[in-house]
Amino acid sequence: MADKITAPSAIDDILAEHAGLETQLSDPALHNDPAEARRVGKRFAELAPIMSTYTKLTAARDDLSAARELAADDSSFAAEVPGLEQQIEELEKTLTDLLAPRDPHDADDVVLEVKSGEGGEESALFASDLARMYIRYAERHGWKVEVLDANVSDLGGYKEATLSIKSREPSRDGVWSRLKFEGGVHRVQRVPVTESQGRIHTSAAGVLIYPEPDEVEQVQIDESDLRIDVYRSSGKGGQGVNTTDSAVRITHLPTGIVVTCQNERSQLQNKIRAMQVLSARLQSLAEEQAEADAAAGRASQIRTVDRSERIRTYNFPENRITDHRIGFKAHNLDSVLDGDLDALLDALGEADRAARLAAE
Numbered sequence: 034m035a036d037k038i039t040a041p042s043a044i045d046d047i048l049a050e051h052a053g054l055e056t057q058l059s060d061p062a063l064h065n066d067p068a069e070a071r072r073v074g075k076r077f078a079e080l081a082p083i084m085s086t087y088t089k090l091t092a093a094r095d096d097l098s099a100a101r102e103l104a105a106d107d108s109s110f111a112a113e114v115p116g117l118e119q120q121i122e123e124l125e126k127t128l129t130d131l132l133a134p135r136d137p138h139d140a141d142d143v144v145l146e147v148k149s150g151e152g153g154e155e156s157a158l159f160a161s162d163l164a165r166m167y168i169r170y171a172e173r174h175g176w177k178v179e180v181l182d183a184n185v186s187d188l189g190g191y192k193e194a195t196l197s198i199k200s201r202e203p204s205r206d207g208v209w210s211r212l213k214f215e216g217g218v219h220r221v222q223r224v225p226v227t228e229s230q231g232r233i234h235t236s237a238a239g240v241l242i243y244p245e246p247d248e249v250e251q252v253q254i255d256e257s258d259l260r261i262d263v264y265r266s267s268g269k270g271g272q273g274v275n276t277t278d279s280a281v282r283i284t285h286l287p288t289g290i291v292v293t294c295q296n297e298r299s300q301l302q303n304k305i306r307a308m309q310v311l312s313a314r315l316q317s318l319a320e321e322q323a324e325a326d327a328a329a330g331r332a333s334q335i336r337t338v339d340r341s342e343r344i345r346t347y348n349f350p351e352n353r354i355t356d357h358r359i360g361f362k363a364h365n366l367d368s369v370l371d372g373d374l375d376a377l378l379d380a381l382g383e384a385d386r387a388a389r390l391a392a393e
């Protein structure tokens with residue numbers, strides 16, 4: 034394993050890239066291009082854990098070599114050898130994990146949509162529970178959440194809601210790395226507030242999530258493919274939001290994708306934000322299609338799960354949550370809905386890493 038991870042083809046390119054990024058960051062001219070400065074800073078942060086681990090591993094190997102050499106003349110140094118060998122083994126494993134194939138969007142922020150399904154008001158209330166769960170999870174991790182659009186039901190649930198979730202600092206493991214497994218159909222089993230006989234009902238809500246990079250460059254959108262409608266905003270947004278047609282709905286005619294935004298104060302700001310979301314969705318759609326084409330004939334993997342597939346069940350009478358993709362079960366549904374998702378997302382992440390390594 035040590036030979037594999039320290040081979041020039043495995044680590045030298047990263048060392049060279051890190052040195053190049055360090056030089057760029059020290060160049061004052063970089064700050065004249067904010068987009069490039071963000072890109073360089075983001076990539077530098079992604080490589081930081083690899084560099085830190087590699088530096089520790091190199092130092093531990095040097096210490097082991099010195100301890101073995103000194104032990105030949107002084108037996109007291111021999112006692113240091115087992116501990117250093119164990120430390121090196123652990124660092125090698127960590128570095129191997131860090132160098133394993135990764136999702137290229139792991140450092141990205143996300144746009145997350147929650148939509149109610151069959152079940153009327155109960156489904157809409159469950160959709161609002163899911164939205165709150167993701168907002169609470171984001172708050173636990175210090176991320177910034179912005180509600181771009183929300184269509185509220187009569188009982189205060191969400192017929193649909195769109196959230197932008199962003200990390201406050203560049204990181205190798207960004208918002209997408211944690212929430213990318215959430216896309217799909219979420220099923221709930223509970224007694225609805227509208228049920229007078231106390232019977233348990235089953236309903237569902239859908240979650241759509243896609244990465245929102247700092248700069249969306251790959252997608253070219255033809256203006257003739259768009260239908261743009263403006264209407265009066267129904268949500269909070271500052272003085273005047275309900276008195277002007279500031280909300281924007283953009284329909285991409287070739288795909289049928291609809292994006293709405295009413296959170297900003299002006300129609301122009303809402304249009305710009307909606308176009309950013311549409312670009313990210315079209316880019317995600319193109320990448321999913323390419324992934325599906327490449328995966329033809331291979332076993333299905335978590336990262337390519339069909340968004341229409343039922344992925345999880347929330348059973349209120351038993352306080353149980355079940356993720357059907359990996360067989361995960363836990364009886365802490367109340368905590369999960371309050372944003373305590375780490376155990377579940379860790380399990381999904383481990384399964385995804387194992388699938389990536391197996392596919393190599």
